[in-house]
Amino acid sequence: MAMPGQLMFARRLSPTARLVIWLLIGLSCVVVDVRYHALDGLRSGFSLLLQPVREVVRAPVNVAIELTGFFTRHRLLQKERDALLAERTQLMLDVNRAAELARENAELRTLLQLQTRPDRKVVHAALLYQGHDWFAQRLTLDEGSGAGLRIGLPVIDVNGLVGQVTRVYPGSSEVTLVSSVNQLTPVFVERTGQRGLAAGGGHGQMELRYMPSQANLRVGDRLLTSGIDRVYPAGIPVATINRVSRSQSNPYLRVDCLPLAGLDRSRGVLVLIAEPQVTKR
The missing domain is CATH 2.40.10.340 (Rod shape-determining protein MreC, domain 1)
Structure with missing residues (x-):
């Protein structure tokens, strides 16, 4: 039995009507936002609230990128170090060889000067x-x-x-x-x-x-x-x-x-x- 002041038979909106209403509301918001930028403040507020969430979500990716870059740079530095050490060793060998050749040339020149005695x-x-x-x-x-x-x-x-x-x-x-x-x-x-x-x-x-x-x-x-x-x-x-x-x-x-x-x-x-x-x- 219905209570006093309550309708015996209440009619609800159909799903189609509700869809149409929400579409009209959404379209109105779009028009208002495009024409008058009425939702910029709301958008900024949501962006500010979601900033920590974005940072948390992006943190593993940033860590992975930094680690990858670190190991890549480390390998490159190791290769450059090995190349420099090899080059330094070769330069030292060349310097020692040049010094040895210079010493031998000096000895040979001196020995040639000793051959000038006619007797x-x-x-x-x-x-x-x-x-x-x-x-x-x-x-x-x-x-x-x-x-x-x-x-x-x-x-x-x-x-x-x-x-x-x-x-x-x-x-x-x-x-x-x-x-x-x-x-x-x-x-x-x-x-x-x-x-x-x-x-x-x-x-x-x-x-x-x-x-x-x-x-x-x-x-x-x-x-x-x-x-x-x-x-x-x-x-x-x-x-x-x-x-x-x-x-x-x-x-x-x-x-x-x-x-x-x-x-x-x-x-x-x-x-x-x-x-x-x-x-x-």
Whole structure:
């Protein structure tokens, strides 16, 4: 039973009518917004309210993009670093090779200047290898009897006396270094002219023997071959004095010397061959 004031039969709008009404409302909003921009404030409010939501939704994408960019840049930097390291290594090799070539060229120019003496024939030889036993103080050259070498010939480099040929083969020869314990070299002090005998001490050392305690010797004095043995030409640099020791119980000085020649560094040497002088009548 209907209550007082309530309609017995209430009629509702049909779905079609409701659709038409909502379409009219929407169309009216569109017209009002387009013509009068009445919904701009509402749109701005909704945009402001939805801004945190958009940030939250976009956060995983932004993180993924940043991580991808980070790893990509990291790989690129690693590749650039490896390329720079390889280039630096190659440049260092080129610099070392250029320095080595410059040193060899300087040695060759100096050796060529030593070949200008008319009374002496020289044979240029290269170092093949150093003896397995360094205590033997021997070097092997790439020239032998085929180039005119024989036992006893002096061998020099750009700095001074290297040693003496002690073995000769057809295509190679052995040189006993001036610092060998078996080598004795007649020398004189360049500054004073005083003569002495330089003996090899092994391990790249030499000693000036039998110098009286009153001898005028200084550290840094150069020793040159005296030529009195007729083996080494006179005037070849041999060694420099690096220490002079005096003892009250010994009438002789102890004079330690260092060879001037690059005994363990020279790659090119000259073997001196004396040519007999032709006397004119």
